[in-house]
Amino acid sequence: xxxxxxxxxxxxxxxxxxxxxxxxxxxxxxxxxxxxxxxxxxxxxxxxxxxxxxxxxxxxxxxxxxxxxxxxxxxxxxxxxxxxxxxxxxxxxxxxxxxxxxxxxxxxxxxxxxxxxxxxxxxxxxxxxxxxxxxxxxxxxxxxxxxxxxxxxxxxxxxxxxxxxxxxxxxxxxxxxxxxxxxxxxxxxxxx
Numbered sequence: 001x002x003x004x005x006x007x008x009x010x011x012x013x014x015x016x017x018x019x020x021x022x023x024x025x026x027x028x029x030x031x032x033x034x035x036x037x038x039x040x041x042x043x044x045x046x047x048x049x050x051x052x053x054x055x056x057x058x059x060x061x062x063x064x065x066x067x068x069x070x071x072x073x074x075x076x077x078x079x080x081x082x083x084x085x086x087x088x089x090x091x092x093x094x095x096x097x098x099x100x101x102x103x104x105x106x107x108x109x110x111x112x113x114x115x116x117x118x119x120x121x122x123x124x125x126x127x128x129x130x131x132x133x134x135x136x137x138x139x140x141x142x143x144x145x146x147x148x149x150x151x152x153x154x155x156x157x158x159x160x161x162x163x164x165x166x167x168x169x170x171x172x173x174x175x176x177x178x179x180x181x182x183x184x185x186x187x188x189x190x191x192x
Contacts, residue, residue: 001167008179009163010133012152017043017123019114023106023136024050024076025129026063028083029156034127035087037154042125046084047095049110050076054101063158074098103136104186107143123150130155130162131176135183142187 020034020043034046052059052075059076062069068086073079077098084094097113100106114121128136133153140151159175166172 004176004180005163005166007183008134008176009130009155009166010137010153011130011155011163014040014042014125014154015123015152016041017125017152018045018121019043019119020046020125020127021106021110021140022046022048022080022084022127023103023132024048024053024080024100025132025158026053026059026061026076026079027129027156027158028062028065028069028079029158030127030129031080031083032087033154033156034125035084035089037125037127038084038089038093039087045093045095045119046089047097047110047113048077048080048084049097049100049106050080051099051101052076103132103139104143107139111143121147121149123152125152125154128153128155129158131158131166131179135179135186138183138187 014037020037022031022034038046059073061071062079069079069082075098077096081094081096085091097109100109126136133155137151137153161172161175166176
């Protein structure tokens with residue numbers, strides 16, 4: 001179990017960066033973590049990404065704290081922007097990517113947006129769900145492999161699944177082992 005924990009649950013100490021990235025999701029915790037890092041002066045901009053999950057026809061709303069985040073939201077990026085702004089991040093510090101429907105697209109579309117805005121990036125902090133940190137880093141490193149960018153993972157615990165308790169519940173086991181499986185399955189095409 002320890003090897004799986006160390007592989008899946010990546011977390012770096014935050015350092016000053018050029019940008020903070022929040023990949024698309026329906027949980028407020030990653031955006032709240034990004035807001036705290038922004039408030040601590042870790043980066044001048046936060047990029048939020050996401051339309052809605054692949055296979056869905058609309059953004060179905062936040063997965064928790066709906067009383068705080070009432071929307072309506074057309075996309076995950078809109079919801080994440082609201083979370084950031086409620087946490088005190090000014091609108092001019094938030095960049096939106098509103099088309100991605102899964103993590104690889106988050107990375108691809110964010111890269112395109114950063115290039116269009118001519119934002120030079122040498123270090124980026126990624127705030128994602130804790131159990132998604134490994135696969136998220138793998139995608140971003142793959143998409144930006146021709147650029148020298150350091151990606152620091154500063155995730156947030158969601159769904160009550162953490163590095164300390166994931167093996168103690170059926171939901172935690174299914175979620176983390178599903179991430180482990182997808183790390184292999186979704187990257188096998190890179191070897192072809």
